[in-house]
Amino acid sequence: MSLFHYIAAGKELKLGSFGLKQSEGEKRKKWLEKFFEEAKNKPKGTIFELIDLTNVSEDEIEVYDTWEDATGIYVEEITKEEEEVRKHFKNKFVYRIFGNFYISERLKRINYEKYKAHKKAINLLFDYISSNLSEGEIIEVYSCYWGEWDRKPEIISNIDLNNFELPEEFELRCGEYIVFKKGSKILS
Numbered sequence: 001m002s003l004f005h006y007i008a009a010g011k012e013l014k015l016g017s018f019g020l021k022q023s024e025g026e027k028r029k030k031w032l033e034k035f036f037e038e039a040k041n042k043p044k045g046t047i048f049e050l051i052d053l054t055n056v057s058e059d060e061i062e063v064y065d066t067w068e069d070a071t072g073i074y075v076e077e078i079t080k081e082e083e084e085v086r087k088h089f090k091n092k093f094v095y096r097i098f099g100n101f102y103i104s105e106r107l108k109r110i111n112y113e114k115y116k117a118h119k120k121a122i123n124l125l126f127d128y129i130s131s132n133l134s135e136g137e138i139i140e141v142y143s144c145y146w147g148e149w150d151r152k153p154e155i156i157s158n159i160d161l162n163n164f165e166l167p168e169e170f171e172l173r174c175g176e177y178i179v180f181k182k183g184s185k186i187l188s
Contacts, residue, residue: 001145005172006078007097008089008140013132015095019072019124023063031063071117073099073124084149088142088177097141099125101172108168122170130161135183143172153177 007013023031038046039053047053064070078085078096086094099121108115129139144151154175161182172178 003143003172003174004082004146005097005099005101005141005143006082006085006089006094007075007129008086008091008094008142009132010091010093010137011132012093013075013095015075015077017072017074018128019120020062021064021069023065023069027065028063032058032061035061067113067117068120071100071120071124073097073121073128075128082149085142085144087150088153089140091138091140097125101125102170104169104171119166122166126161126164126166129180130182133161133180133182137181139180141172141176141178141180143174143176145174151175 022028036054038048039056042048062070075095075097078094082096100118101122103115103118103122107118129141133139142153152175155173155177157176157178159178159180161180
């Protein structure tokens with residue numbers, strides 16, 4: 001099962017991807033040359049053997065130098081199928097948000113590159129929320145497995161962005177509902 005995250009605000013939020021850093025210049029050029037050479041030669045055991053990618057244009061290809069560069073967050077409209085998730089929110093505008101919102105000491109030890117990428121995604125989420133939040137407003141986040149939109153929140157948290165520091169271990173967990181705010185008034 002896949003864990004999905006939803007964000008709700010009292011005003012419309014900007015949709016799209018945030019935080020991605022594509023390769024540029026000579027690095028990008030070298031990656032693209034390699035891609036098109038392999039697309040032409042169709043080496044066995046690669047995607048190029050299965051799919052003809054020779055007609056793909058350069059501007060349709062995204063190139064990243066590191067895992068962290070390829071990490072971002074994505075905010076999009078919810079589908080009709082997901083409409084049921086709205087019942088968990090006080091705010092009117094509800095969106096789906098994608099990202100890897102999990103860090104731990106264990107992840108840091110076993111895969112530091114992935115840890116840095118996940119931490120970047122969490123920071124991007126918090127920056128996105130903060131940039132869309134004024135004093136006295138709230139933004140809500142709820143996480144659940146696909147298809148379990150009626151699942152009642154089991155963990156309810158409040159985060160005041162004016163005095164929040166990201167701990168070493170953090171995760172948006174299934175069944176968790178978080179109210180983000182700036183200032184002293186917490187609504188629940």
